[in-house]
Amino acid sequence: MDPKISYFQTFLVAAKTKSFSKAAKKLGVTQGTVSNHIAALEKFFDAQLFLRTPEGVDLTPEGKILYEHSEKILDYINNAKQQMRILHEHPEGTIRVAASTTPGEHILPSIIREYRKEFKDVDFEITITDSEKCFKMLEEGSADIAAVGHLYDKNYDYVVIGKDRLVLIVPPNHPLAKKGVATLSDILKEDYIDREKGSGTREVIINALQDRGYSIMDLHVVMSLGSTSSVITAVSEGYGISIISEIAAKKAAEAGLVKIVPVEDLDLTRYLYLVKGKRPKNPSAVKSFWDFVSE
Template sequence: MDPKISYFQTFLFAAKTKSFSKAAKKLGVTQGTVSNHISVLEKFFDAQLFLRTPEGVDLTTEGNILYENAEKLLENISNAKQQMRILHEHPEGLIRIAASTTPGEHLLPSIIKDYTKVYRDVSFQIQITDSEKCFKLLEDRAVDIIAVGNIYDGSYESEVIGKDRLVLVVPPDHELAKKGVAKLSDILKEDYIDREVGSGTREIFVDALQDKGYSMMDLHTIMSLGSNSSIITAVSEGYGISIISEIPAKKAADAGQLKIVPIEDLDLTRYMYLVKGKKPRNPSAIKSFWDFVSGK
């Protein structure tokens, strides 16, 4: 049986008072408990630590060695606890985040800006990829947190950081732009620009199609692109239509690059999530950021 930290505290009290009974009184335990703690220590170190005398107990040579080191041990533990407490109050270091396009480009920057106003010693490393790869990076512990629009693994702790809607975007002079409204049947007739496999945006659209009895095979897909910005460029140049996040779509529409057309028979509302790794590299900083985002 390995000794607990409290056993070393018991040992020091017994050494200082030169009495198991006095040590027990100061610690608020029984004398039998003190004897048991000392016995465990003696077995662990394979040495006699005390000599029994008519007045109480005295340290042996081995006991004196332990006394010097036990004081240092408990002092080091106390210092470590103090440093950890300070770190919890004033976190520092790096937080590694992987994010899918929409939360990474449109939600995280403002969240991080507000957080770093309070916690100036924490920095961020962010990589943008698709939602599926984000979860793979989290599983491999290559990142500490991910920001995604689709939950691929429900075993992780997550926090909603925003709400989004996927919208149909078409070239400014497209017939659907003139019509002002679309149905799923209209989308099935058009050249469609898809997001890459693994994209949260794509998965939401796939699920919505399946609810209507369709699949991506029913679309006339002419290309697959890896970001909202590349799709916006392709749509604005007349290559086809697409479904993307409303956040970048509005910016592009305001700039005259494309038109947003409401879809009458398709609900494409979704949420944006932060997902926390199970064993983050910098737990103090991660906890402070997570508590900041969740409002704890």
């Protein structure tokens, strides 16, 4: 069995005090523990390290070699611990984030801005994709953290970073815009612009439809698009209607691109999550950011 760091510490104290009993007293252990540590080192190095004398113990030539290197080993370890402690207090480097559209474009920027007021040496590399691919990136180790609108895998640590409501958007001159309210039956009659498979938004819609006894197949899907912005563009140009995050919809509505129409009989609320990967490339920075968000 390889010796532990504590064995080298025991060896150094025994060498300096020239006594196993004095070393035991100084270390707060039994003399038998000191003897066991020294015996383990002698077995590992296949060398006698101490000579017993009437006054106590003296180092052998082999023991003197180990003494010199043991001090260096412990110095290196203590220096490494000190540098790690400093890094924990002042993290630096890059955090790789995989984010779905809504949290990535509308929630994360403000969180990161506040975090970087305190930790200026941490940068963020953000990849915008769908929620399902975010989890794949965590699994592959190509992302340290994910920000998503749907939990595809609950075997990760996660924290809620926001609450979102999905809303129906229609072209400004659409009949439903004039009506001012919609029902599920209205939506089922219209050309529908869907998000791509793997989208957290799409999963919320699927679940809401299932609660009403329907499936995504009951929608008249005319196209599937890979981002909220592309859906907004398609709706504004009259290709159909869609359901997207209220956060993004409000901005588009204020710009006059679409109209938001409340849906009376669908529950379209959801939470937005930050999910921590199991193998972060920069553990100190990730822990710092995670603690900041979790406070």
